[in-house]
Amino acid sequence: MKFAVIVFPGSNCDLDMYHAVKDELGEEAEYVWHDSKDLSSYDGILLPGGFSYGDYLRCGAIAQFSGVMDEVRKAAEAGKPVLGICNGFQILTEAGLLPGVLLRNKNLKFMCRTVGLKVENNNTLFTNEYEQGEEIQIPIAHGEGNYYCDDATYNHLKENNQIVFTYADDFNGSRNNIAGIINERGNVLGMMPHPERAVSELIGGKDGLALFRSIVKQWRESHVSHA
């Protein structure tokens, strides 16, 4: 499986994402600059964390207009897996590919620590290697991770099982502790925590690895001929 790791000016988790896919999973990955006009050769699109365009205006507010976003949209429409982590999640909401918005943390501070997450829905292409309800430990590092949406959107997310991860504790003010959501079709996931920073015991834990393994497993099952 071949992944594109999209690099915006100011991305800083692109190397971790590349490392997770290439070195820990053994899959193909390439860095793709933010003005790329063609993502057709990739099977999965990864939007990494960071400070795209210096977080000016709002995190992700400028990156949503990057040339590559038309291609990301096309990939999403084609049903390819699109994963946005932290700044990548912010970009996906700004671009309208996922509902809601990420506001500043309720204490108005940048926060960096490992947090408990609950897998609310393991019936997705990103979470099939987790148990339903499993609690995992994943690092967070954000200033604008406070997920907000209105009541109608929340009810819709809830009814459709689009809430994929919640925080064990409320530390940033997110509505109903939402940490990650998926689109209706089930191929675009955005999450604030960083699974790509939790792929080996050497760096403090590997609870994030199953997310990447899930993507590859699902892809193999649908692309390998059973003839």
Ligand SMILES: NC(=O)CC[C@H](N)C(=O)O
């Ligand atoms: N690690 C990240 O991607 C951080 C995202 C964004 N710059 C924020 O502070 O919220």
